Amino acid sequence: MSDPRSPAAPSPHRDVVWHDGGLDRTARQEALGHAGATVWLTGLSGSGKSTVAFEVERRLVASGRPAYVLDGDNLRHGLNAGLGFSAEDRAENVRRVGEVALLLADAGVVALAPLVSPYRVDRARVRSRHESAALPFLEVHVATPLEECERRDPKGLYAKARAGEISGMTGIDDPWEPPEHPDLVLAAGSADDHAAAIVALLAERGIAARV
Numbered sequence: 001m002s003d004p005r006s007p008a009a010p011s012p013h014r015d016v017v018w019h020d021g022g023l024d025r026t027a028r029q030e031a032l033g034h035a036g037a038t039v040w041l042t043g044l045s046g047s048g049k050s051t052v053a054f055e056v057e058r059r060l061v062a063s064g065r066p067a068y069v070l071d072g073d074n075l076r077h078g079l080n081a082g083l084g085f086s087a088e089d090r091a092e093n094v095r096r097v098g099e100v101a102l103l104l105a106d107a108g109v110v111a112l113a114p115l116v117s118p119y120r121v122d123r124a125r126v127r128s129r130h131e132s133a134a135l136p137f138l139e140v141h142v143a144t145p146l147e148e149c150e151r152r153d154p155k156g157l158y159a160k161a162r163a164g165e166i167s168g169m170t171g172i173d174d175p176w177e178p179p180e181h182p183d184l185v186l187a188a189g190s191a192d193d194h195a196a197a198i199v200a201l202l203a204e205r206g207i208a209a210r211v
């Protein structure tokens with residue numbers, strides 16, 4: 001198994017040399033008692049990604065399994081402060097969160113990443129990084145229709161976009177590309193139903209069980 005901390009590409013700094021550690025993933029996960037995974041939730045703003053991710057985190061932690069939500073909105077207050085919503089910035093946002101998720105999964109945590117992540121190619125890159133590192137990656141499509149997201153509009157963003165006060169709003173004047181082969185699609189149902197479906201999928205795939 002390759003170490004996910006190893007670089008996706010050679011360092012652009014010629015004086016930076018990769019340092020191999022002596023411990024492998026199995027040893028770390030045995031110490032913790034758990035194997036990790038990444039659950040990536042993609043969908044429109046207001047679709048319910050954060051609500052379901054935090055509910056899955058709550059359920060997993062309550063059952064003694066380490067889990068951690070990497071919320072798109074929240075990380076834009078710190079790690080990703082300074083990134084906007086251009087296609088380039090969204091790609092960088094997704095790349096960074098994907099790398100953090102990979103590290104958490106490697107450490108034995110279930111990383112939950114609710115991000116709009118509108119571009120297939122950006123999500124595919126995160127999947128591919130996990131596959132190269134032999135770490136489970138589950139893509140969950142939170143498939144709430146645009147009309148319902150607009151009806152909820154908890155942050156008033158859709159109203160602003162319709163009024164022309166903001167531009168580049170996903171689903172209005174910016175694209176969102178649905179997954180072609182999602183591991184799970186969450187359509188109608190409560191946030192509790194959706195969380196239960198994700199926990200069931202993790203169990204079905206043998207992920208996040210004690211090692």
Ligand SMILES: Nc1ncnc2c1ncn2[C@@H]1O[C@H](COP(=O)(O)OS(=O)(=O)O)[C@@H](OP(=O)(O)O)[C@H]1O
Nearest residue numbers: 045046072073085090093115116117118168169170
């Ligand atoms: N233009 C535009 N388009 C979409 N979303 C916008 C935009 N401007 C601000 N917001 C708010 O930012 C949240 C999305 O951040 P993400 O980091 O998940 O976005 S992305 O993955 O980089 O596309 C998103 O949060 P959620 O509603 O939780 O999805 C919005 O609250």
Ligand SMILES: Nc1ncnc2c1ncn2[C@@H]1O[C@H](COP(=O)(O)OP(=O)(O)O)[C@@H](O)[C@H]1O
Nearest residue numbers: 044045046047048049050051152154189190191
């Ligand atoms: N399954 C659901 N059914 C109905 N309302 C929901 C559901 N999931 C979330 N909500 C509500 O929808 C709104 C947006 O949810 P949120 O989790 O913030 O979405 P996102 O993270 O995709 O922007 C919130 O008011 C939340 O309470």
